[in-house]
Each structure stands twice: as structure tokens, then as C-alpha cells.
Amino acid sequence: MATSLTLVEHDVQEEFFARGWTDGLPVVPPTPERVDAMLMFAGVTADSVVGSVPERSRNITAEKAAINAVMAGCEPQHFPVVLAALSAMCDPAFGCNTAITSTGGAALCVAVSGADLESLGFNTTRNALGPGYRANATVGRAMRLVAMNVLGARSSDLDGSSIGHPGKYTMLVAEEKPPEGWDPLRVELGYDENDISVTVLATEGPHQVSNQLNGTPEGVLATFTAAMTNPATYGVGKGHQVLLVLGYEHRRILVEGGWTRQAIREHLAEASRVTPAYLEAAGIVMEHTKQNDMTPDDDGKLATVRSPEDIFLITAGSAGAGWSAYIPTWAPTVHSVAVTKKVQPAGGGLPLN
Numbered sequence: 001m002a003t004s005l006t007l008v009e010h011d012v013q014e015e016f017f018a019r020g021w022t023d024g025l026p027v028v029p030p031t032p033e034r035v036d037a038m039l040m041f042a043g044v045t046a047d048s049v050v051g052s053v054p055e056r057s058r059n060i061t062a063e064k065a066a067i068n069a070v071m072a073g074c075e076p077q078h079f080p081v082v083l084a085a086l087s088a089m090c091d092p093a094f095g096c097n098t099a100i101t102s103t104g105g106a107a108l109c110v111a112v113s114g115a116d117l118e119s120l121g122f123n124t125t126r127n128a129l130g131p132g133y134r135a136n137a138t139v140g141r142a143m144r145l146v147a148m149n150v151l152g153a154r155s156s157d158l159d160g161s162s163i164g165h166p167g168k169y170t171m172l173v174a175e176e177k178p179p180e181g182w183d184p185l186r187v188e189l190g191y192d193e194n195d196i197s198v199t200v201l202a203t204e205g206p207h208q209v210s211n212q213l214n215g216t217p218e219g220v221l222a223t224f225t226a227a228m229t230n231p232a233t234y235g236v237g238k239g240h241q242v243l244l245v246l247g248y249e250h251r252r253i254l255v256e257g258g259w260t261r262q263a264i265r266e267h268l269a270e271a272s273r274v275t276p277a278y279l280e281a282a283g284i285v286m287e288h289t290k291q292n293d294m295t296p297d298d299d300g301k302l303a304t305v306r307s308p309e310d311i312f313l314i315t316a317g318s319a320g321a322g323w324s325a326y327i328p329t330w331a332p333t334v335h336s337v338a339v340t341k342k343v344q345p346a347g348g349g350l351p352l353n
Helices: 009-018 032-042 062-072 076-089 134-149 217-228 248-256 261-271 276-280
Strands: 049-053 058-061 107-114 172-174 196-203 207-210 242-246 311-315 323-328 339-342
Touching: 032 062, 032 076, 049 062, 049 076, 058 062, 062 076, 062 134, 076 107, 076 134, 076 196, 076 339, 107 134, 107 311, 134 172, 196 323, 207 217, 217 248, 217 261, 217 323, 242 248, 248 323, 261 311
Parallel strands: 107 172, 242 311
Antiparallel strands: 049 058, 107 196, 196 339, 207 323, 242 323
């Protein structure tokens, strides 16, 4: 994306729309002053390489990341989070090139875990996956604008999404402090309590999970299992990853019932195993290819998630009637796995690999 074009601000929107530099929504004009403020806050130089996508022969420089973060509406204090998320996106394990070009229409879903996210403007409670908060909306949006403007993944070009979903505009969930006795996501993933981590997953849109009357842990987990084994979800029986957003009532029921996070993951990993007959009854054809070998295990079942560690649990959302969310990745782990990076403090430079 060229950065030398000079425009008065009121012409920016139409020019950027005409050039295909937006996601269809208005943008903040990326003036040199605004871009420099991003770079200075993060302590990075313009030509520093945040990440690369070899299949595209493209590098994402800090300057290009800053330009798109400004356009998305980020504040400078959000830019270290954007840098960490882009670094995770460019990790070879994530499979960025496939994720942003596939017909499956994956979102770049960002799960943020930190001790004091509210001070950065992130919403962790009411409407946790919805609109209304700048940090949640703009950090995720910056990811998609980079995918479009730096990596070329536009609907008119390399983005092959057959249907897509609104999470492709922006998709971020910020972790609310877990109940007593449960570690936050960042600690479970090996980071310090005082760190901020970002986990990036290539996902479908969120599926709301409703269980409003069953007050038992077993009942709540049975409902999650039902969501995880919907045959229409591409990864069921193929070994993908999932992000579970545990709402207020559901996590309270599980904690009071003595369930640990690891016990929940282990239970759901086993309970979500399905038989070929279950999938075939829903019209699913068994695949026996190098990428999707749906040969049952010795017990005659197929794994929806290969291990408990493929289930990421995050607590978010306010009290209500009993709502959570299930967010499956768009494809099996042979194509893409979630990647987590630590957010560097202000002036701390690029994320560490």
C-alpha cells in the first residue's frame, strides 16, 4: 500500500474506498503524525519486520502495521497488542496464507488475556463479543486491514471466502478475571500472571450456547458437547481446535461443582468424539485423504479435538440468563493451529519469537 499519497482529510474516505484500501467502513486517515505516534509508543522503527508470509513473498513492517492500526481506529496504547497478534498470525504454525484465502472464510480471532485489560479500554463483561468498545473493535479490525492491504487478501482478489461472516470485520474477546481457583488463560499457556498474551485462532463465527435452566455442571457440559458436535461444523470428527467463552452462570455452576479447567477440557475432548454413523446420518461423507483421514480410532470414534489442549477456555460476559459461546476453528489442525504471543510493554519493541 502506497504511503506517499497526499490528500486533505475530507477526500481520504472516497479515495481509500476507490483504491480498495478499506474493509467497507470509513477509516481514520493515516497521517504521518498518527503513524509515528504508534511507532513511538511501541518503541519500534518503521522498517522493523513484524512477520513474514513466505507464500506471498510479503513482509509486514511495523510502519505498515501502524498505518493499518491507525486506519482501524486504534489508539497508540493498543499498538503493542496489534503487533503481538500480527506476530502470532505470521507464525508458520498458524498457516496464515491458507487461513486468509480459504473458501471457509475464517476470521482472525484474537483472545486477549491480561491482569488489567480494562485500563487499556477492553471490554470483558457485558456484550463481550459485541460492539461498543474501541479497543475490542479496532484491534481486531487492524488485523483484517493488514491481511487486506499488506497481504492482498481482498474479496476481489485472494480472499476466496464462499460465504464469510461478520467476524471477518473484527473479532476479539478479552478475558474477564476468572473465578477464584481458576488460572487465567495466559497462565495456563505458560505466561506470567502480570503478562498480557494474545492467542490468535482462525475461526468460524461465534455460536451462542444457551442453557438457562439446568444448574448442574453435567448439564452445562452436555450442552457444550452438543454445540461442539454439530455435524455442520467442518472440523467435527476431523481434529480441530475450539475457543469456549464461558459466561457468568455457566462458569459459576462449574466452579461451585468443583470442576477445574483441565477437567472441563478432558471431559469435553472425550465427550465430543463422534462415530462415522453420526456424521453420515447428517449427510457428511467420510474423507480418507492425506489432509483429512477420517479413519476411526480403535473405539470406533473420531476426535473432534485431538487433545484437551485443543480446547481454549476464556471467561467473559456479564450475568444474564445463562449464555456462553462456542467458537470453532475453521479447519483441522493440519491446516492451522492457534498461536499465542506475549504483548511487549510500551516502548518494549517487537514481540519475541
